[in-house]
Structures are given as C-alpha cells and as structure tokens.
Amino acid sequence: MNKPKVLFNYIGHLPECPTWDATTHSLLWTDIIEQQVHRFFPESEKHTVISFNEEVGCFALREKGGFILAMRTGIFLTNEQGEVESRVCENPNNPLLARFNDGGVDQDGRFYAGTYWEPKTFNGALLLRIDSDLRPKVIQNDILCANGLAFSPDKQWMYTSDTPNHVIYRTPMTENGELGLREIFKTFPIGKGCPDGAAVDVEGCYWTAMFDGHRIARISPTGEVLEEHELPVRCPTMVCFGSDDMKTLYITTTRENMEEIELAERPLSGALFSIRTAVAGMIKPNFKEEK
Numbered sequence: 030m031n032k033p034k035v036l037f038n039y040i041g042h043l044p045e046c047p048t049w050d051a052t053t054h055s056l057l058w059t060d061i062i063e064q065q066v067h068r069f070f071p072e073s074e075k076h077t078v079i080s081f082n083e084e085v086g087c088f089a090l091r092e093k094g095g096f097i098l099a100m101r102t103g104i105f106l107t108n109e110q111g112e113v114e115s116r117v118c119e120n121p122n123n124p125l126l127a128r129f130n131d132g133g134v135d136q137d138g139r140f141y142a143g144t145y146w147e148p149k150t151f152n153g154a155l156l157l158r159i160d161s162d163l164r165p166k167v168i169q170n171d172i173l174c175a176n177g178l179a180f181s182p183d184k185q186w187m188y189t190s191d192t193p194n195h196v197i198y199r200t201p202m203t204e205n206g207e208l209g210l211r212e213i214f215k216t217f218p219i220g221k222g223c224p225d226g227a228a229v230d231v232e233g234c235y236w237t238a239m240f241d242g243h244r245i246a247r248i249s250p251t252g253e254v255l256e257e258h259e260l261p262v263r264c265p266t267m268v269c270f271g272s273d274d275m276k277t278l279y280i281t282t283t284r285e286n287m288e289e290i291e292l293a294e295r296p297l298s299g300a301l302f303s304i305r306t307a308v309a310g311m312i313k314p315n316f317k318e319e320k
C-alpha cells in the first residue's frame with residue numbers, strides 16, 4: 030500500500046477544503062484561521078496565497094472564473110484575485126456564534142456550505158445550499174460541526190458528517206436535487222477518531238479524514254471500512270482527488286489547538302500530504318450560475 034507523502038514544505042494552521050483545479054493543474058485550499066486561500070502547483074512547486082478579512086470555511090471555483098466563498102459573515106462571489114464582486118447572502122446563523130466550515134459543489138454545480146456551532150452547547154449549526162439562481166436555502170439543521178460533504182457518483186446520495194458527534198449521514202437526492210430524510214450512514218466509537226472532510230471515488234466509496242484518528246479511511250457504499258492510511262499527524266481535516274488521472278488523494282491536516290509538546294512530537298501537523306490511489310476519484314465540479 031502507498032504511504033502518504035508530504036506534498037511540499039508548508040505547515041498551515043487550519044488547512045481545509047482541498048480542491049483540484051484541472052484547468053491550471055494546481056491544488057487550492059483554505060486556511061480557515063489564517064483567513065487565506067492557498068494555491069500550489071505540484072509541477073513547478075509555485076505557491077501563492079490570497080488573504081481575506083474573515084475566516085474562509087470553504088469555497089469552490091466558479092464556472093465563470095473566480096470563487097464562491099463561505100466566510101464568517103456570509104457567502105461571497107469574488108474574481109480570480111479574491112476581490113469581492115457581490116455578497117450572495119448573510120450567514121443564517123449568528124456569525125458571532127457560528128462560522129462557516131465544510132462545503133463544496135454537487136455534480137450539477139450547486140454550492141453547499143455548512144456552519145460550526147462554536148459554543149458547542151447544542152446542535153445549532155446548519156447546512157445551506159446556493160443554487161444557480163443564487164438563492165440561499167437552509168437544507169439541514171441539527172448539526173454541531175458541518176463536515177464531510179460529498180455525493181455518490183449515481184447522484185442518489187448526499188453524504189455529510191458531524192465530527193464532534195462521531196457520525197456520517199447520508200440523505201437521498203432526487204434527479205433535480207430535492208433532498209429526502211437524512212439517515213445515519215456510519216457512527217464511530219469515542220476515542221478512535223471522528224469523520225471530518227471527505228471525497229468519493231468512482232466506485233462510490235467514501236474517503237474520510239479521521240480527525241483525532243491519525244488516518245484516512247475508505248468506506249464502501251454499505252459502510253464497510255475497506256482501507257485505512259496512517260498519517261504521522263493526529264488531525265487530518267479533509268481530502269480531495271486530483272492530478273491528471275484523478276488518482277492522487279490530497280490531504281489537509283491541522284495544528285489548531287495543539288500544545289507545543291504535541292507539535293514537537295508531530296512537527297508535520299498542519300502539512301499537506303498526498304497518496305496515490307488504485308481507484309480514481311470523482312471530479313469536484315465548479316459552481317454554476319445562471320446570470
């Protein structure tokens with residue numbers, strides 16, 4: 030089995046939302062706490078950073094060029110340089126209590142972004158969807174930390190996870206994107222790591238970062254753990270597929286809330302890793318707008 034490799038010499042604070050840009054052959058990700066979007070070109074090792082005024086929980090590339098970004102106070106459209114063109118909507122949660130976290134785009138180009146209920150007092154977070162008409166809809170609630178968004182290749186299931194609640198959910202979807210009732214897909218015992226950001230491969234298997242669990246797991250559509258890939262860090266945050274054959278799994282990790290003693294023991298906490306996989310991953314589509 031392939032071992033995870035360090036992608037390049039970079040240590041982030043809270044890297045999330047790795048996104049492969051097939052047009053430029055580059056990998057993007059956000060560093061939520063540092064309020065930045067990074068881009069790395071694996072061939073040339075060129076690295077660029079765009080800074081924002083708020084935490085960027087997640088983002089997607091727009092079909093028209095530029096980004097759709099879920100920042101603490103709302104969802105924004107920007108150009109390629111990250112300059113804000115318009116605000117799509119406000120954060121439907123109180124932004125003083127909940128920032129945006131995980132998100133992405135489904136195969137029909139709709140953008141989803143979930144929040145993180147930071148006081149952790151109850152499941153106060155939610156999942157929001159922006160369709161091509163740019164109208165926001167809250168599509169799910171009863172979440173503590175929205176995570177793990179991914180879609181099955183047959184478009185029948187939306188997967189999500191809730192990291193501190195140790196659970197992966199799946200929700201049936203109709204052809205036009207209507208969602209049914211959320212159901213539990215898999216739960217995880219306390220102390221063995223919790224499901225964080227995820228991606229799906231062409232066989233419909235769900236690859237999840239196991240936060241607090243030092244590993245990435247590949248889970249079959251029936252919930253069986255098929256593969257596990259150990260990492261030299263405790264907290265991977267999210268994965269995405271990329272490269273020309275879509276057989277490279279890129280992994281973000283974090284050093285958020287870690288003590289000096291742990292950072293000394295696991296100095297790669299916050300680095301980006303990659304693993305070559307036997308099966309290709311699904312392409313992450315760009316966000317589609319009508320106007």
Ligand SMILES: O=C1O[C@H](CS(=O)(=O)O)[C@@H](O)[C@H](O)[C@H]1O
Pocket residue numbers: 043045061130131145174176192193223225226240266285
């Ligand atoms: O996605 C995220 O998940 C983690 C895990 S937890 O909610 O604390 O269990 C969190 O630390 C991180 O800030 C967030 O981006």
